[in-house]
Amino acid sequence: EAGVTQFPSHSxxxxxxxxxxRCDPISGHDNLxxxxxxxxxxxxxxxxxxxxxxxxxxxxxxxxxxxxRTGGTYSTLKVQPAELEDSGVYFCASSRVVSGNTIYxxxxxxxxxx
Amino acid sequence: GQNIDQPTEMTATExxxxxxxxxYQTSGFNGLFWYQxxxxxxxxxxxxxxxxxxxxxGRFSSFLSRSKGYSYLxxxxxxxxxxxxxxxxxxxxxxxxxxxxxxxxxxP
Numbered sequence: 217e218a219g220v221t222q223f224p225s226h227s228x229x230x231x232x233x234x235x236x237x238r239c240d241p242i243s244g245h246d247n248l249x250x251x252x253x254x255x256x257x258x259x260x261x262x263x264x265x266x267x268x269x270x271x272x273x274x275x276x277x278x279x280x281x282x283x284x285r286t287g288g289t290y291s292t293l294k295v296q297p298a299e300l301e302d303s304g305v306y307f308c309a310s311s312r313v314v315s316g317n318t319i320y321x322x323x324x325x326x327x328x329x330x
Numbered sequence: 331g332q333n334i335d336q337p338t339e340m341t342a343t344e345x346x347x348x349x350x351x352x353x354y355q356t357s358g359f360n361g362l363f364w365y366q367x368x369x370x371x372x373x374x375x376x377x378x379x380x381x382x383x384x385x386x387x388g389r390f391s392s393f394l395s396r397s398k399g400y401s402y403l404x405x406x407x408x409x410x411x412x413x414x415x416x417x418x419x420x421x422x423x424x425x426x427x428x429x430x431x432x433x434x435x436x437x438p
Contacts, residue, residue: 220372249425258334259373259417261425272424307373309426319363319426321372 218242220322222308228328234296237325241290241310247271248291249311249319250283254304262306265291277302298329332356334429336418341435342408350403350432352418360421364392364403367415367431376403376416408436 221240229235241248250262262281263273267288276283280299285291295302305324333355342348354362361380365373379385379394379401391404405412415431 247424251426251428258430259419259426259428261427264424275425318375318378320375321365323370323372 220308220310220320222306222322222325224325225323226326226328228330229298231300231329232297234294235298235327237293237295237306237308237327239291239293239308239322241308242320245310245312245320246288247311247313247319248285249309250291250293251307251309251321252304253307253324254301259307262293295327298327300329303327303329332422332427334418334420334427336416336429336432338430339433339435341437342405344408344410344436344438346408347404347406348408348434350405350416350418350434352401352403352429354399354401354418354420354427354429356420356422356427358422359396360423362392362394362401363417363419363421363426364390364401365417365419367417369415373417405434410436410438412436 223238248265251259253259261275264271265285282294307324308322309319311319336352364376367373377392384393389406394401413436415433417431418429419426
């Protein structure tokens with residue numbers, strides 16, 4: 217069974233540019249999560265999809281971040297325009313059910329904004 | 331507020347036992363996870379505790395006390411490959427709240 221896959225693994229962009237991160241969850245997992253880790257800090261929740269619906273987007277930093285999951289399969293996270301403080305590792309995770317079950321993480325997309 | 335505390339770094343010797351503590355204060359609680367993360371890799375699930383007590387899985391065990399807001403991860407018979415970051419995370423409704431992680435270095 218393939219794990220959670222993320223693309224790109226690394227991205228370096230200039231301030232003001234746009235970046236789109238993609239996540240393919242494990243097949244059959246309705247729950248998809250985005251998390252972010254900025255340098256030296258803990259991993260923080262961004263948002264949670266159940267199928268194609270946003271269940272909880274309370275962790276999204278601001279309106280420069282847009283997440284979509286059309287069709288309830290893969291998800292994209294777009295940052296537009298990117299700022300220096302957006303640099304970090306963006307993790308995607310998926311699970312079959314919401315609670316009491318294993319949440320599987322991808323290896324993350326490393327974003328550097330210069 | 332939400333707060334998860336764990337030591338930043340720990341060192342241990344190959345073959346030894348190490349205990350990584352985690353204390354938490356969160357508005358909600360649906361369980362506590364421990365993840366292992368090697369540099370540049372995905373966090374990998376180790377354990378999940380929702381009831382008080384000890385869960386044992388091979389060389390790794392995890393303990394939870396909900397009344398004390400406390401958990402620990404116990405690693406026995408340490409191997410060099412156990413050098414990694416260990417993340418404590420509490421589930422609050424649908425999201426994981428992470429600590430900053432404990433970086434464990436195992437020396438020969």
